[in-house]
Amino acid sequence: MNKPLVAVVGRPNVGKSTFFNRIVGQRLSIVEDTPGVTRDRIYADGEWQRYAFTLVDTGGIEIKSDEELFQDMRMQAEIAIDNAQVILFFVDGRQGVTSSDHDVADMLRRAGKPVILVVNKIDGPSNDAIYDFYDLGMGDPMPISAAQGLGIGDLLDAMVAYFPDPDELEEEDEAIHIAVVGRPNVGKSSLVNMILNEKRSIVSDIAGTTRDAIDTPFERNGKKYVIIDTAGIRRKAKIEDASIERYSVIRSLMAIRRCDVALILIDGREYATEQDVKIAGLVHEEGKPSVVLVNKWDLVDKETGTLEQHRKRVMNNLSFMNYVPTLYISAKTGQRVNRVLEEADRVVENTRQRIPTGVLNDVINDAISVVEPPSDKGRRLKIYYATQVSTRPPTFVLFVNDPELMHFSYERYLENHLRKAFDFSGTPIRILKRQRN
Numbered sequence: 001m002n003k004p005l006v007a008v009v010g011r012p013n014v015g016k017s018t019f020f021n022r023i024v025g026q027r028l029s030i031v032e033d034t035p036g037v038t039r040d041r042i043y044a045d046g047e048w049q050r051y052a053f054t055l056v057d058t059g060g061i062e063i064k065s066d067e068e069l070f071q072d073m074r075m076q077a078e079i080a081i082d083n084a085q086v087i088l089f090f091v092d093g094r095q096g097v098t099s100s101d102h103d104v105a106d107m108l109r110r111a112g113k114p115v116i117l118v119v120n121k122i123d124g125p126s127n128d129a130i131y132d133f134y135d136l137g138m139g140d141p142m143p144i145s146a147a148q149g150l151g152i153g154d155l156l157d158a159m160v161a162y163f164p165d166p167d168e169l170e171e172e173d174e175a176i177h178i179a180v181v182g183r184p185n186v187g188k189s190s191l192v193n194m195i196l197n198e199k200r201s202i203v204s205d206i207a208g209t210t211r212d213a214i215d216t217p218f219e220r221n222g223k224k225y226v227i228i229d230t231a232g233i234r235r236k237a238k239i240e241d242a243s244i245e246r247y248s249v250i251r252s253l254m255a256i257r258r259c260d261v262a263l264i265l266i267d268g269r270e271y272a273t274e275q276d277v278k279i280a281g282l283v284h285e286e287g288k289p290s291v292v293l294v295n296k297w298d299l300v301d302k303e304t305g306t307l308e309q310h311r312k313r314v315m316n317n318l319s320f321m322n323y324v325p326t327l328y329i330s331a332k333t334g335q336r337v338n339r340v341l342e343e344a345d346r347v348v349e350n351t352r353q354r355i356p357t358g359v360l361n362d363v364i365n366d367a368i369s370v371v372e373p374p375s376d377k378g379r380r381l382k383i384y385y386a387t388q389v390s391t392r393p394p395t396f397v398l399f400v401n402d403p404e405l406m407h408f409s410y411e412r413y414l415e416n417h418l419r420k421a422f423d424f425s426g427t428p429i430r431i432l433k434r435q436r437n
C-alpha cells in the first residue's frame with residue numbers, strides 16, 4: 001500500500017515552501033526525461049521515526065487579487081481534503097489571524113479530516129503570538145519556525161500520530177486501486193458509471209476504505225477494486241488557466257500515486273493530444289502500469305484498417321511508453337467496456353512479476369551475445385550479473401564495470417529484449433546500473 005499523504009495548505013508567504021524544503025532536504029528527486037512532462041515540486045518523500053510519508057505542496061501560485069486568493073485557497077483545501085490523510089494548515093504567526101485563515105478553517109472543519117494548525121515564523125522562545133489562533137477552532141496551534149528549524153520535531157510527532165502503523169500498512173488493503181485519468185470531457189465519469197453499474201456490488205464501510213469519500217469500492221467476480229475519482233477540476237473553477245492546469249496536474253498526480261493501475265482515457269476522434277501525452281507521461285514516470293482507453297469509438301467512421309491506423313498514430317505520440325496496451329471502447333454504448341477490468345488485471349499482474357535470477361541472467365546473456373555492449377575510447381561495457389530488486393514496477397539492477405559506458409540506446413535494447421522474453425505489457429520497467437570491479 002502507498003505511503004500516507006500529508007497536504008500542506010496555506011496562504012502565500014506563510015512559509016510552506018520553506019517548511020517543505022526543510023523536510024525533504026536533498027531527497028527531492030524530480031525526473032523530467034519524458035517528453036511533454038514538466039513538473040513543479042509538488043511532491044516529496046519524507047521520513048520521520050519509523051514512518052515514511054509523502055508531502056504534497058498544494059499551494060504555490062501567484063495571487064493577484066482577493067478573489068483569486070479565495071479560489072486558490074478553496075482549491076488547495078479541496079485537494080487536501082480529497083486526498084490527504086493529514087492536513088498541515090499553515091498560518092503566519094507574525095501577521096496574526098486573517099479572514100482567509102478563517103475561510104480555510106471553515107472548509108477544512110467541514111471535511112472532518114485530521115488537521116494540524118501550524119503557526120509558523122515563531123522564531124524565538126516567546127509563544128504568545130499563537131494564542132490568537134485558538135479563534136480558528138482548529139485545536140491547539142503548534143508553533144514552529146520553518147526558517148530556524150524550531151518545533152519541527154514536535155510537529156512531525158503530532159503528524160505521524162495520525163498515520164497507520166507501518167507494520168500493518170502492508171496488509172491493509174488487497175483491493176486493486178484504479179485511477180481513471182484524462183482530459184476533461186474524454187468520458188471519465190461515463191466510464192466509471194458504466195463500470196460501477198455493470199455487475200456491481202458496492203461495498204460500503206469496509207475498514208480502511210472509508211478514509212476517502214471519493215474512493216468507490218466495488219467487487220467483480222469476487223475480486224475487489226477501488227475506483228479513485230480524479231474528476232472535479234472543472235466543478236467550481238473560476239481561477240485563471242495556469243492555476244487550473246496546475247491543479248489538474250496535482251489532482252491527477254495524487255490519484256496516480258495512490259493507484260495500482262491507471263486507465264488513461266483519450267478521445268478516439270483524436271490521436272493523443274499534447275495534454276494526453278502529458279498525463280500519460282505522469283503515469284509512466286510514477287512507474288505505474290496502465291491501459292490506454294480510446295473512448296468515443298462509436299463516433300468514428302470506420303473502414304477496414306481504421307483501428308490499426310489509429311493505434312499506430314496514438315502509439316507514435318506515446319513512443320516513450322511503447323509497452324502500453326490500447327483498448328477501443330465506447331463509454332456510451334458500452335462497447336468493450338467489459339474488457340476494461342480484464343486488461344487492468346492483466347497489467348497489474350505484469351507489474352507484480354518477479355523473474356528468477358537464473359532465467360533473467362540467461363536472457364541478459366542472450367541479449368549480449370546478439371548485440372555487443374557499447375564501448376567508449378577503447379573501453380567496453382561489461383555486464384557481469386543482473387538481478388531483480390523490486391516489483392511495481394519491475395526493477396532490475398545490472399552490475400557492470402562502469403555505468404558511464406551504458407549507452408541510452410543499449411539500455412533501450414536490453415529493455416526491449418526483456419520485454420520479448422517476459423510479458424511486461426502495460427508496465428514500465430526500470431534498469432539500474434551499479435559498478436562492480
Ligand code: GDP
Nearest residue numbers: 011012013014015016017018121145146147148
Ligand atoms: P509560501 O508562499 O507559503 O511557500 O512561503 P515561503 O516558504 O516562500 O516563505 C515566505 C517568506 O517567509 C520567505 O521570505 C521566508 O524566508 C519567510 N519565512 C518562512 N519561514 C519563516 C520563519 O520561520 N520565520 C521567519 N521569520 N520567516 C520565515
Ligand code: GDP
Nearest residue numbers: 184185186187188189190295296297330331332
Ligand atoms: P469527463 O469529463 O472525462 O468525466 O467526461 P464525461 O464522462 O462527463 O463525458 C463528457 C461527454 O462525452 C458527455 O456528454 C458524455 O455523454 C460524452 N461521452 C462520454 N463517453 C462517450 C462515448 O464513448 N461516446 C460518445 N458518443 N459520447 C461519450
